[in-house]
Amino acid sequence: MDAVIENLPLFLEGFRNTLGLLIFSGIGALIVGIIVASLRISPIASFRTFATVYTELVRNTPLTLVLFFCAFILPYLQFSPGYFQLALIGLTVYTSPFVAEALRSGINGVPVGQAEAARSVGLTFGQSLSYVIMPQAVRMVIPPLINVFIALTKNTSVAGAFFVFELFGVGRRVTNDRGDEVIAILLAVAFFYLIITVTLGQIAARVEKKVAVLR
């Protein structure tokens, strides 16, 4: 236990960095994901192709490879704004197709009759999407979206291996110093992760229940 208490400032710094990675890349992935999802359902064929290809490519690439690209290849190509920012780029790119897919499954969850009704009263594509489909889809999308963010929380640990000092990186460094208390140190790291993931999971469960009542 001493090793944990002695290094508590380190752990808190790591926790802060993990939260930073989660929040910034979460927002980034949300923005890119919304763009990709709307390209995916747009009436213009080439946009749909582009979005589909992007989704397939990124989803089939391991996160480690994406972050390797950001941490090693980008600086080699003379683009190096610092490892935290590079990790943010990698996590954003990797998470965005998952966000897009979650959004799309939410749109799929809206009954076709809703869209038909919207169309039949004369709303345009944009109008039916923003007044009828999206308000319902967003509600259904929140639980799977939170699941994507839980996965993102766990994925930030990979950034720890690419020079970002977050929780996993803290765990590695402290276990190097204090080889005698490996179990306590790693359990402490696990505890910090669980704070984030369990909280998000609870929120998801609650929202899911609420949506189920509404529909």
Next chain:
Amino acid sequence: MSSVLYDAPGPKARARSRMISVIGFVLVLALLAWLIWALGAPKASANGVVQPGMWDATRWDVFSDRQVWLALGRGVVNTLKMAGVAAVIALILGVVFSFGRSADHKAIRIPTTIILEFVRGLPVLLMMLFILLVFATGAYWAGVAALGLYNGAIIGEALRAGIQSLPRGQREAGLAIGLSPLSTRFRIEFPQAFRQMLPIIIAQLVVLLKDTSLAFIVGYGELLREGVRNLPNFFGERYQFSFFLVVLAIYLAMNMSLSWLARIIARRSGPKAGKLVDPEPTLTPKDSLASVRGSYSTGETAGPGSA
């Protein structure tokens, strides 16, 4: 041809859409061309030495060496070895977890639930490190154990959801004909749940294959470590980008063919196979590959035949 979301386009709208399509396509193509050109341009570094561009022959000649391909092949084999063993463990653990999670006795159910929540909330990487340092198993078994445990927990949850979604009559019928609760679960409920959840399970196995790359970080010599760390270290930094592209291509080929296989299996034996009622039509195509193969109309692919 028409979609629910927008009118069937008339001649004018079709022409406009085609024009935007072409412009978008050209824009994307131009962006790609610029990227390729920018990568290929020779660069002057700070001390005045001009480095050749990324497509220069001096950056790619290494691939004529047989040793390189042998090393990459070794990496692929190691990756598949880890993924295969971990997948078997994950499936077995998944079955065990799902039984424990839906057991009748509280003494079994509650500890299993706690373990599942714990495992699902942690990064796989942290589990790998934990197993590596605490049990001193070596990188291979640390990776296999962590991947098996984590994906086992997820598969277990999927199977449990499958068991729960079955009509209650299934279980009651099993009990009524005199099967014990355990054999009812094993012979009546579980086969149906497994079949229903097969697409999710296979999708999870694709994730598992992707996640073997995490073992790179705990020091296992799989494809990523061989390809983007060991080989550039041996042959020189200037090959880094080339090796990266080749490794990326190998990963994409492996994962995409597995995803493709998963979709075929899902279509054959997924939840739809046994159902009498057609699934609800949806607003956008359900299957992302179907939309690659078929036309891109969002409305058309709705329905069971085209998914």
